[in-house]
Amino acid sequence: MSFNIGLSGLSASQKALDVTGNNIANVSTTGFKASRTEFADQYAASLAATAGKTTNGTGVTTAAVSQEFTQGTISSTGQALDMAINGSGFFVLSANGTKEYTRNGTFNTDKDGYIVTASGANVQGYNAVNGTVQTGSLTNLKIDASNLSPKATSSIDETINLNSSAADPTVSVFDATNVNSYNYTFNTDTYDSQGNAHQLNQYFVKNSTNNTWTMYTTVDGRNPADPTSTTPLANSVSFNSDGTLNTAAMTAGAVTGGLTVNADKTFSLTNWTPAVKSSSGTWAANGANASTTGVNIDLLNATQYNASSATSAKTQDGYATGELSGLSVDSTGVLFANFTNGQSKTIGQVAMANFANVQGLAPAGGTDWKETYASGVPVIGTPSTGTMGSLTSESLEDSNVDLTSELVNLIKEQSNYQANAKTISTQSTIMQTLIQMT
Template identity: 70%
Template sequence: MSFNIGLSGLAAANKALNVTGNNIANVATTGFKSSRAEFADQYAASIRGTSGKTSVGSGVTTAAVSQQFTQGNITSTGQSLDLAINGNGFFVLSDNGSKVYTRSGAFYSDKSGNIVDVSGNNLQGYSADTDGKLQTGVLSNLKIDTSNLAPKATSSISETVNLNSSATTPSVTTFDPANSASYNYTFNTDTYDSQGNLHALNQYFVKNDTDNTWTMYSTIDGVTPNDPGAVPVVPLVNTLSFNSDGTLKDITVPTGSTGWTVKTDGTLALTDWVPAAKAADGTWAGNGAAPSATGITLDLLSTTQYNAASATTSKDQNGYATGELTGLSVDGSGNLFANFTNGQDKVIGQVVMANFANTQGLTPIGGTNWKESFASGVAIIGEPDTGTLGDIKSSSLEDSNVDLTAELVNLIKAQSNYQANAKTISTESTIMQTIIQMT
């Protein structure tokens, strides 16, 4: 019996050495989760046999080798497709249609634009349509669309302007955009047509001391908005009136003039703009592009007349030129953004995560990957940073969770255990030799 007990101890110590050695070997493996050997004692006596008070154990057995799914340190890498999970969950991969799960987030783009790991497994998530709307509910291979972002014609402009209440009527009473003495303040706002061509909305403001109003003259690219070839240039004309506290009262179109159309909500509308280009001879003509289908809405409702320098404190417009892909970024919720040269970001997909009722029941298959099993339960798929799922750190990787110092101590303990069990066998052998010599 003592021989068997000693042999079981040697086997257990050897198993502990193997587990510890594997942990140490993977101390630098991204997303690796350390393991520990768990042992249980053995008894050969029947419950109907001798009393448990006098039973002697028959050695030790390996009850389990369990993995420790504790969080590893997160290290920044600067690579946009390096992803780390902060919290619970696993990335979902497709290995030729078979689902596997990993904590290793070192991903790349293959020649077809698919996001894959080093083994060629496809990262799973929700794809997005051409408008950036996620197709949730159906997992698919995430792919990077490298095509240019189509331009968008400007349909909305918002401006916050203050016009100096202490300003006086200009010395030149006939407005002339080429003569700064004929207006008090001016600025330009970028706008785009359907082909992504840039145009400048020019706005000039002239103070009228007589009735304490301001006249706004508007051109686009310095020409008549609805007739770019017109000579002379005929700007749009609107009158801005203010309340006694300096807030905007209303905007009107002077009698006999053409200006921005005043909508019922107080904003302005331009529906007949003709995008144009300048020819070599200096003339202007339509460039074949179109404005926004709904025209341009100009919001000047935040305009004020205070005793401060005339200034534009903010402005915004929703158009943009054609954009070329410059990079990728991922937010904490797994949204994958394509970044373009025109400053726009577009959602092209969302990384999903999986979790299990019993992560200890997952089956390791190598490559820092696991598969679900009957013991783990089915995968629960969800969006990052929801429920019990962790969030995603982009441009980062999760290090191995191996504690090297602790593993080195475990090596010493396993070695001592091995030597002690070997001594048990050696002692039993000496006793047997003594008995044989007595006979």
Template identity: 50%
Template sequence: MSFNVALSGLAAANKDLAVTGNNIANVATTGFKGSRAEFADVYSASILGTGGKVAGAGVRTAAISQQFTQGNINHTGNSLDLAINGNGFFAMSAQGQMMYTRAGEFGTDKDGYIQNSSGFRLQGFPVGAGGQILQGKKVDLQVDTSSVSPKATSLINETINLDSTASIIPAAPGFDSSDPETFNWSTSVPVYDSLGNSHTMTHYFSRRQEVLPATGTYWEMYTLIDGLDPLDPTSNVPTPERLEFDTYGRLTMPAAGEFTIPMGDPTATPPVVGWVPQQITDATTNPPTAVANGAVANPTGVTVSFADMTQFNAVSAVTSQKQDGYATGQLSGLNIDENGNMFAAFTNGESKLIGQVMLVNFSNPQGLKPVGGTAWVETYASGVPIEGMAKSGTFGAIQAGALEESNVDLTAQLVQLIKAQSNYQANAKTVTTQTTVMQTTINMT
């Protein structure tokens, strides 16, 4: 019987050595979770036996328990390296079979699908037609590499101050963009047409004196696009817009603080609709003239909002300026936030939500079955997967540009290795001692 006890001890120590060695071997494996060998004693007795008089029958391996504690987060700078800070697993599809991992070393295949080194595709939620995340609809996440279509400018917001002490510019001989004596100040803003071409919209401001018998002053604003009148691309002298201010320097005319810059003249013959100030030269005329190339800027015109415009005793200046148009954009990068939302960044400065990384958790993570490749599969003991998004419920946060290191404490494992070795030697000594006792017994016969 003593031999069996010693052999069970040798087997247990050997199992402990194997588990510890595996932990040490994977100390640098991304997302690896260390294990520990758990043992239980063995007793054998009849039903009528007395427990106080029964000798132990050795030891058995009760379980090899995985330790799902948090590993250190190591920042890599790679946008598709993902780490989970907290609870949860990444869900991967291996040709339809679901696997789960904490190793977030991802890349893309030739079709833009996000996958790991084994070719398993990362699972997540898609984006609906309205731009919202469709949670509950699990898909293979894919990076959309298509270009962003351009958007013609339709609204410009500008906050401007006009100097209340600026000199009066006589109405005659009239406005000339090439003559700074005919205006006080000018400012420009980029605008885009429907083809993504960039143009320059320039506002010229001239301070005028009311004609007698009226008193006071007002401003006239002249708008040119690429140096030409947006209403008539054959002219560079646009129709002015009138600006009036009260005694507190607040804009009173127009009342809403908005102008619509027309992009064409529907009364012309033939009508000029959606004129684009991107010109080509018509060499058949003498002298050659610039004509529109036929693209559409914005048929309804561009609205310019001066709601916060002022007239104070300060230098004329722009304090803020923005417009809603943009050029064609090519994919330039990918950003993933803590909730797992994936944003594609484009060369035109725009970004687009293209999906959300899904996280999965289990009632009993230790019941998961390891299948290699730092992956696990669901079992009856683990319970069914609970799907959700990062930073909700019990799920942790996703850190992009980072990886979770192995949670193995190398120092502790080396100590455990020494203990397992001592246990093995001690159990081997039991075998040696039992052999000596048996040999003595044989010699007595």
């Protein structure tokens, strides 16, 4: 029997050496999870189990090779589609119609724009339509590399201060080319329906009447409604004694100087004709349109204080055509396409899966796992929800193998192997002794 016990020990030690060797070999494998050999002793007993206190063990058996799903170190890579899971969960893959699960977030795109692994498996998630993620059934994530359509400017918000102590201009007749005919000016880039940029200029002239100014408006130096004319639109802007905008003096619906006063006391430029200068020097419509709702100019935050005239904040919602310039992923797995015009668009969201018993997953190679009866069915979700961990973009999860511990285990398992071999050698010596006595 000692031979069998020794052989079982050799087999178990060999299995442990194989597992440790595999861990060491994958110390640099992204998303790899170390394995651990678990053993159980064996006993032989009679049917009625009467041997009880006098039964000796019959050796050892390999009970399981379990996986250690502890968190690996997250390392930055700088690659846009590299993703690391910080916490529980797995990426969901579709490989030849079969679902697989991995912690290896080394992803790239194929020739058709689909996000895939190095082996060609498709990464699963939810694609977006018009910037809205379509949750529901899992699908192959795809990068939409088409240009971002331009958007005509429909709203401009301005926060400015006009110097209350400024002197009246020395030139009484406004002339955009003469800085002595106005007190303050600034410009804002606006866009038409084809993404062409146009410069909206606003000039402010202090009037002799207290707390009143005249605002002159041009687009590309021309009259917004008539590009053949250089005559600007002229509107009166007044302030209260405390320096805030006097909205009470503005009548909703009134059209003064070409700008309509809205109900919220903002101005609306409704008759802008986008134009272009020809080679002959004349100006004419360029074939594009302004926003169908007009251009809303919000001056509600304008003030008249005894401080330098200045623009402290300014926004507008239009933009030119954008070409794809990069990708980014947030902690919830939402994919954003970044464009050359400074805009970004949601193009999808990465899905994740988790299991009631991750130890029941079956290794499928390539740091992938497959669902089994023991693992239970996958719970599908998105990063940072429920039991799912968060995503760290431009990073990868390193192997969780502790090389120091594995090398120590290697020494221990080598000693165990030698000890079990010694058991067999000793039994052989005893057998030889018995034979020689006969």
